[in-house]
Amino acid sequence: MIIKPKLHIKVKEAPTAETDHSKPPLKDIRKLSLEELKVFFVEQGEKAFRAKQVYEWLWKKSVTDFEQMTNLPVSLRMLMATHFTINPVTIAQEQISKDGTVKVGFRLYDGNLVEGVLIPTEDRMTACISSQVGCSLTCKFCATGYMERVRNLDPAEMYDQVVLIDRIARLTYQMPLTNIVYMGMGEPMLNYANVLKSTELITSSEGLGMAAKRITVSTAGIAKMIKKLGDDGVKFNLALSLHAANDVKRNQIMPINESNTLEALRDALKYFYQKTKNKVTFEYIVFNNFNDTLKDAEELYRFCKHLPAKVNIIEYNPIAEAEFTNAEEDKISKFAKYLEDRGIVVNIRRSRGKDIDAACGQLAIKERNKE
Numbered sequence: 001m002i003i004k005p006k007l008h009i010k011v012k013e014a015p016t017a018e019t020d021h022s023k024p025p026l027k028d029i030r031k032l033s034l035e036e037l038k039v040f041f042v043e044q045g046e047k048a049f050r051a052k053q054v055y056e057w058l059w060k061k062s063v064t065d066f067e068q069m070t071n072l073p074v075s076l077r078m079l080m081a082t083h084f085t086i087n088p089v090t091i092a093q094e095q096i097s098k099d100g101t102v103k104v105g106f107r108l109y110d111g112n113l114v115e116g117v118l119i120p121t122e123d124r125m126t127a128c129i130s131s132q133v134g135c136s137l138t139c140k141f142c143a144t145g146y147m148e149r150v151r152n153l154d155p156a157e158m159y160d161q162v163v164l165i166d167r168i169a170r171l172t173y174q175m176p177l178t179n180i181v182y183m184g185m186g187e188p189m190l191n192y193a194n195v196l197k198s199t200e201l202i203t204s205s206e207g208l209g210m211a212a213k214r215i216t217v218s219t220a221g222i223a224k225m226i227k228k229l230g231d232d233g234v235k236f237n238l239a240l241s242l243h244a245a246n247d248v249k250r251n252q253i254m255p256i257n258e259s260n261t262l263e264a265l266r267d268a269l270k271y272f273y274q275k276t277k278n279k280v281t282f283e284y285i286v287f288n289n290f291n292d293t294l295k296d297a298e299e300l301y302r303f304c305k306h307l308p309a310k311v312n313i314i315e316y317n318p319i320a321e322a323e324f325t326n327a328e329e330d331k332i333s334k335f336a337k338y339l340e341d342r343g344i345v346v347n348i349r350r351s352r353g354k355d356i357d358a359a360c361g362q363l364a365i366k367e368r369n370k371e
């Protein structure tokens with residue numbers, strides 16, 4: 001297995017950045033809560049009810065400019081424009097795969113690029129969104145693991161990805177989004193508060209009003225934060241990227257396992273289940289000659305039998321940075337059968353968008369390599 005060194009992300013000059021460096025950049029108005037917006041308006045001698053109107057324009061209608069808030073007096077729009085800005089996420093690249101999957105490169109206000117994917121299936125329109133620029137967790141099979149973590153996304157940046165992918169779904173397939181997975185770039189549990197805030201916005205009636213059960217947050221496994229999800233009583237689904245149910249093997253491909261062992265994760269997941277009654281999904285890529293034997297399946301069975309859980313076997317999308325490949329079909333079927341025979345629910349998920357680099361991080365890493 002060849003593992004190449006980490007790449008450094010070069011942050012581009014922001015296309016919309018403040019060019020007059022003598023003035024501090026304006027704050028994004030979407031960083032304010034409804035309450036904070038009310039306080040601002042009252043301090044400025046305006047009526048408090050304006051806050052609700054503005055909030056609706058910002059979230060439900062997702063406007064990108066104060067000028068678009070057409071039911072508000074011009075003076076109010078000008079007041080906001082002198083104190084705040086709106087930093088919308090924009091689409092930098094869009095590629096459609098032969099299988100209908102759409103990969104989107106999102107440009108953030110500071111020039112950074114993150115990725116999202118629209119995955120259309122028979123009964124679902126799923127958006128896969130990013131939570132960080134890069135990732136600090138260095139998983140050896142993941143393209144994003146070869147980038148440095150640059151920064152966390154803020155709630156509005158995650159929300160915007162959903163809104164933009166929803167527009168693509170409606171335009172391309174005449175169907176709105178039905179599901180959202182936090183399985184793009186980054187580790188959601190290392191951007192905990194912003195991820196939770198974004199799910200609140202997506203589910204709230206002031207935002208998109210989607211059911212929390214339609215959202216899945218995926219983690220590489222940070223035990224402390226999984227327990228916190230339990231304490232916070234979240235309603236969305238949780239997926240754990242397991243990929244090996246043996247500490248020695250998992251340490252090799254997911255260094256986070258050294259400080260968050262399988263035992264710690266199992267305890268955290270039990271706690272999460274006790275608190276939320278939400279079933280957990282285990283993500284497992286069956287890598288050729290690494291974790292593909294019936295002994296590996298037995299270890300996986302032993303790990304998940306303690307919890308009401310299901311296993312998603314994900315097809316691997318090979319990346320240029322490492323030499324992992326999928327196990328052969330036959331081995332994957334035997335692996336799945338071993339688990340199913342013991343009562344574990346197994347789904348085999350085919351890779352989507354192979355022809356367009358749909359594995360998370362692949363598009364951003366290519367862009368970076370061009371620079």
Ligand SMILES: C[S@@+](CC[C@H](N)C(=O)[O-])C[C@H]1O[C@@H](n2cnc3c(N)ncnc32)[C@H](O)[C@@H]1O
Pocket residue numbers: 141142143144182183184185186187188218219220240241283285314315316317318319359360
């Ligand atoms: C990119 S991660 C982001 C969420 C979180 N950091 C995590 O690890 O669960 C989402 C899922 O994609 C998987 N993944 C990463 N690289 C992949 C690849 N090249 N092919 C298929 N799945 C991949 C991860 O193992 C994880 O289950």
Ligand code: SF4
Pocket residue numbers: 135136137138139142143144145146184185186187220241
């Ligand atoms: S799999 Fe998840 S945690 Fe691991 S490097 Fe990729 S994005 Fe980060």
